[in-house]
Amino acid sequence: MTNASFEPVLLARINKPDSASLASYKADGGYAGLRKALDMTQAQVIDLVKASGLRGRGGAGFPTGMKWSFLPQNITGPIYMCINGDESEPGTFNNRILIEEDPHQVLEGIVIGCYATRATTAYFYLRYEYGHCYRTLQKAVDEMYAAGLLGKNILGSNYSLDIHLHRGACAYICGEETGLIESLEGKRAWPRIKPPFPAVEGAFRRPTVVNNVETMACVTHIVNRGAEWFQSMGIAKDPNNPRDAGSYGPKLYCISGHVNKPGLVELPLGVTARELIDKHAGGVWKGRKAKAVVPGGISMGFMSEAELDTPLDFAGPGRVGCLGLGTAAVIVIDDHTSMVDVLYNACRFFAHESCGQCTPCREGTAWSTKILERIRSGNGKLSDIDLLLEISSSIGTIPGTTICGLADGAAWPIKTAIAKFRPELEEYIRSGRKSAAPQLVGAH
Amino acid sequence: MSELTDDMKAKIREHFGHYPTKQAITLPALHMVQDAKRCVSNKAIEEIADMLELAPSQINDTLSFYGYFRTEDAPTGEKRVWICRSLPCMLRGGEELLAELCERWGIQPGQTTADGKVTLELAECLGACDGAPCMLLGDELSLRMTADSVEEHVKG
Ligand SMILES: Cc1cc2nc3c(=O)[nH]c(=O)nc-3n(C[C@H](O)[C@H](O)[C@H](O)COP(=O)(O)O)c2cc1C
Ligand code: SF4
Ligand code: FES
Numbered sequence: 001m002t003n004a005s006f007e008p009v010l011l012a013r014i015n016k017p018d019s020a021s022l023a024s025y026k027a028d029g030g031y032a033g034l035r036k037a038l039d040m041t042q043a044q045v046i047d048l049v050k051a052s053g054l055r056g057r058g059g060a061g062f063p064t065g066m067k068w069s070f071l072p073q074n075i076t077g078p079i080y081m082c083i084n085g086d087e088s089e090p091g092t093f094n095n096r097i098l099i100e101e102d103p104h105q106v107l108e109g110i111v112i113g114c115y116a117t118r119a120t121t122a123y124f125y126l127r128y129e130y131g132h133c134y135r136t137l138q139k140a141v142d143e144m145y146a147a148g149l150l151g152k153n154i155l156g157s158n159y160s161l162d163i164h165l166h167r168g169a170c171a172y173i174c175g176e177e178t179g180l181i182e183s184l185e186g187k188r189a190w191p192r193i194k195p196p197f198p199a200v201e202g203a204f205r206r207p208t209v210v211n212n213v214e215t216m217a218c219v220t221h222i223v224n225r226g227a228e229w230f231q232s233m234g235i236a237k238d239p240n241n242p243r244d245a246g247s248y249g250p251k252l253y254c255i256s257g258h259v260n261k262p263g264l265v266e267l268p269l270g271v272t273a274r275e276l277i278d279k280h281a282g283g284v285w286k287g288r289k290a291k292a293v294v295p296g297g298i299s300m301g302f303m304s305e306a307e308l309d310t311p312l313d314f315a316g317p318g319r320v321g322c323l324g325l326g327t328a329a330v331i332v333i334d335d336h337t338s339m340v341d342v343l344y345n346a347c348r349f350f351a352h353e354s355c356g357q358c359t360p361c362r363e364g365t366a367w368s369t370k371i372l373e374r375i376r377s378g379n380g381k382l383s384d385i386d387l388l389l390e391i392s393s394s395i396g397t398i399p400g401t402t403i404c405g406l407a408d409g410a411a412w413p414i415k416t417a418i419a420k421f422r423p424e425l426e427e428y429i430r431s432g433r434k435s436a437a438p439q440l441v442g443a444h
Numbered sequence: 445m446s447e448l449t450d451d452m453k454a455k456i457r458e459h460f461g462h463y464p465t466k467q468a469i470t471l472p473a474l475h476m477v478q479d480a481k482r483c484v485s486n487k488a489i490e491e492i493a494d495m496l497e498l499a500p501s502q503i504n505d506t507l508s509f510y511g512y513f514r515t516e517d518a519p520t521g522e523k524r525v526w527i528c529r530s531l532p533c534m535l536r537g538g539e540e541l542l543a544e545l546c547e548r549w550g551i552q553p554g555q556t557t558a559d560g561k562v563t564l565e566l567a568e569c570l571g572a573c574d575g576a577p578c579m580l581l582g583d584e585l586s587l588r589m590t591a592d593s594v595e596e597h598v599k600g
Binding site: 170 | 496511540542552584
């Protein structure tokens with residue numbers, strides 16, 4: 001399928017009048033997928049999702065069907081589903097629009113996913129800032145209970161499920177799946193050491209599945225239209241690489257920063273950053289050129305202008321030194337912007353959001369911010385660049401020094417900024433310039 | 445006098461059946477109090493702890509982790525405005541917007557205007573980068589903000 005002939009799937013109902021109501025969702029054929037799923041066995045639903053090749057949309061790209069099959073078999077007692085609606089990775093807003101515009105599409109996928117995994121309670125963890133989403137979801141869930149789509153014996157089947165909305169409290173780390181679980185349990189959102197993984201011991205020490213909002217919306221369509229249809233979109237797995245799981249299906253790309261038309265675009269996985277910017281976001285603003293582009297949320301690091309033809313599938317950004325596809329949130333930075341200010345912003349974010357449990361992350365994010373403050377004040381030293389590089393190569397789960405991936409996300413903007421923009425950083429330090437950005441008190 | 449109203453207590457109890465532990469109701473309870481009182485007092489912490497069968501220190505441990513909740517010595521103003529300064533908003537004037545509001549209101553981020561009407565807060569990515577720079581007022585997002593439009597929203 002070419003991008004030109006692509007018909008939106010996840011955004012198909014957006015901008016329709018009353019798109020969030022159960023009546024309008026049903027009028028468009030909604031909940032047919034759930035009916036279909038309830039006529040299948042749980043194993044059949046998992047096999048279908050496995051066959052589709054669906055990979056998690058929350059950032060890590062883990063195959064969804066495989067995650068579901070990790071739950072222990074033949075156990076007694078509850079299994080929980082946690083829906084990750086913490087969406088806080090800078091640049092990312094697709095879950096917000098999905099929930100505001102078409103909550104039932106997401107909720108149908110959740111009920112199907114819970115049925116497949118035998119979960120009888122789902123907690124929808126939503127960041128507090130999404131108050132509008134919260135009220136939209138609460139209304140949608142109420143409609144579902146009234147229509148027999150939630151509660152006891154859903155649609156006359158033997159299957160029963162409750163969904164509870166749970167609001168966060170403004171902390172990025174609640175998006176990390178075990179931080180989310182701790183937060184749900186009423187504690188500080190300190191990520192847990194893994195293993196045990198949530199599938200074995202998660203919320204309330206019970207087997208738990210954590211999935212992203214967009215992932216669940218995809219499940220709805222896979223059950224409706226089948227695995228083959230899903231695989232007709234995207235980039236096939238590399239036959240020479242047995243570890244490549246491919247990049248199938250439609251994807252929501254969030255475009256922000258210096259473009260004429262920031263917004264949400266749905267395309268098959270694998271569109272290039274250049275096509276997104278030029279064809280779908282009206283080009284770089286003010287007739288300027290892009291200097292750097294973030295491919296999938298700030299944690300993924302930077303691509304240079306020369307790398308914009310990289311396909312944004314799960315494997316593409318990694319080939320140009322980025323951490324991965326992340327949340328597919330594309331942030332465009334124009335050629336009038338200082339990479340020192342950009343990198344400072346990224347470092348400051350992670351220093352602010354580090355939960356503080358692991359010394360390398362807590363100290364590394366704080367010191368990288370201080371070093372960039374020094375550079376921005378005109379007092380940087382050329383050796384600061386090597387110091388930053390040393391920090392970035394020693395924090396994270398990849399070097400193995402921290403509990404969670406926040407620290408990897410903090411490292412990648414530093415690594416890629418230095419690898420790709422070192423001459424600019426050096427020139428800035430040599431010049432002894434001060435940043436033109438406003439000085440904000442209490443900035444972190 | 446109890447800090448938690450009967451209505452709040454009833455709402456907290458409604459949550460009991462939703463979770464296998466009472467501790468899980470910590471965040472919902474803290475939100476109820478913060479929303480109503482603009483801070484969570486020590487007395488409220490004790491009363492929540494009592495209802496959830498926890499030690500007050502357990503509630504305080506959670507409360508202090510999340511920058512969202514205010515203690516009784518630092519309640520927010522009548523309205524609470526958060527301006528985003530993460531990268532996509534920064535690229536489109538988020539920091540300048542913040543600096544302008546600080547100047548107009550004569551306060552720094554984290555502070556409340558002298559008349560007690562507005563608290564200005566720094567936010568990290570609010571999930572509305574398509575409308576950068578953006579703000580959160582209470583729990584509602586507003587997109588494509590200028591200092592004038594922020595002031596209109598706050599008045600309105
Ligand atoms: C620091 C950090 C923040 C994260 N934030 C989110 C988030 O806001 N939303 C999300 O779905 N996943 C987030 N993740 C990924 C989750 O840990 C987890 O992989 C995901 O929710 C699984 O769902 P999926 O398989 O459907 O993608 C984050 C991970 C890390 C390390
Ligand atoms: S890596 Fe950072 S955010 Fe993650 S658990 Fe450690 S200190 Fe917390
Ligand atoms: S950066 Fe401001 S809303 Fe995302």
